Amino acid sequence: MAQIKSNKAQTRKTVIAIGDGPAIPSKKDAGLFTAWRVSLVGAIAIIAFLVTFKQDPYLAILKFVPDGILITFQVTVESIILALVIGLFTGLGRISKNRIINGIASVYVEVIRGIPLLVQLFYIYFALGRVVNLPAMVSAIIAMGICYGAYMGEIFRAGIESIHKGQMEAARSLGMTNAQAMRHVILPQAFKTILPPIGNEFVALLKDSSLVSILAVSDLLRRGREFASQSFNYFETYTMVALVYLVITLFLSKIVSIMEERISVD
Amino acid sequence: MSTETRTVMVRMRNVYKYFGQLRALNNVSLDIYDGEKVVVIGPSGSGKSTMLRSINKLETVDAGDIIVDGININDEKTNINRVREEIGMVFQSFNVFPHMTVRENLNLAQMVVRKRTKEEAAAISKELLTKVGILEKADQYPGKLSGGQQQRVAIARALAMKPKLMLFDEPTSALDPEMINEVLDVMKKLAKEGMTMIVVTHEMGFAREVADRVIFMDFGAIIEEGTPEHFFKNPTEERTKLFLSQIL
Ligand SMILES: Nc1ncnc2c1ncn2[C@@H]1O[C@H](COP(=O)(O)OP(=O)(O)O)[C@@H](O)[C@H]1O
């Protein structure tokens, strides 16, 4: 899970930002930048080599998994949208002066952060199954959205709190309601600060989305498993699956870092 | 002109405000009349900002009454947003909205709060940007402007609401010396037009020229008040004398 920099963390001198997110390359970090390039070129070269010179079974694997890539993207994009909506309200709840709203949001964040993602996925999936009969895919997306919503909430909260309090006071002294000030003054400014961490969450969520393969959703990992169990080429299949995940996350993390640089420029 | 015939714009009665153990306002009572210009002075931490901010309820007081234009702002039934529409506030740190152009800074609350159409708002914005001498910057973002220009935008933004009362909290304290006058000039212009103004400032030249009344605060209380003349010629309280000797 990507790290959340809370306000407190930012006031400390050193922020040790180690998450299990992919190493986000930046120009300042020439070493990382090279590592990113070596990894990407290496991964693509190995895929090309295997598919060309060891066609059986690698070419067959590569032809079999693209359906799964699409599902992986679908789960990721739809979960992240749900997580953003939940995160916005959670973030607003966490800074709310209303004790009940604040309490609900805080408990939600604590509970979600305290339970392993896989356990949550199982729990929400089967809990939902008791109430409504939803397709596996929909349940999986709801479960991922609820999990990531808590982390998004912390990102929104930190983003809102990073805006100087004079902005809110200026808006309120013009007669705006709290909601109007949030919508027109605070959130548009906070958006800039939260876009990069949201990008990181997107990459992290894409990797975590492999967990939904357990819930009968035919994502990239599950497609691999299906191929492997038919062909008994376990090692070859998972090599390919790992390489495809690696290429995707390397590309995405590059996009996030470009976005980050663009934003810090202006 | 007798005081009885003048309308009171702000009435504070026995106001107390605490921050934890700290008494930031200590039994403040004050009447400010329509069209009056009042300058508030006093050492740092004496409660000047707190007093100003309690008038538009950016701070909620712990005891006493504050009545603005006939409305008791601490009454539960009072919609504070309606009262704030009538009170312009200018901050030491400008607080212009950095993600909007100058023009949008002025238009926003007019449209969202005053419910003016875009055309109405644009016309008023143009008029006020002209007044503060910054119309040519209308399509710039505040980040590109100097401090003095940003503060003039902030003043124009407050005026665009057509307020009845303007509060200024050390509007020139964060400015480079060469920009102070451009802001004070705008404020003087506003004073001439008859705006009711409460100004926290240590610009004594401004006080002498503009103020009907000067108020000296210390330890959250009003220690002395009088005309600028009174303060320059014969302040009565020792604390006032000491303070004035330090700033003049
Ligand atoms: N939000 C706050 N929390 C705690 N103490 C505060 C707060 N705002 C002001 N104070 C304290 O109240 C006193 C009066 O502050 P203020 O009104 O800002 O003084 P001034 O504007 O005259 O410098 C000071 O001692 C200040 O530290």
Ligand SMILES: [Mg+2]
């Ligand atoms: Mg102050």
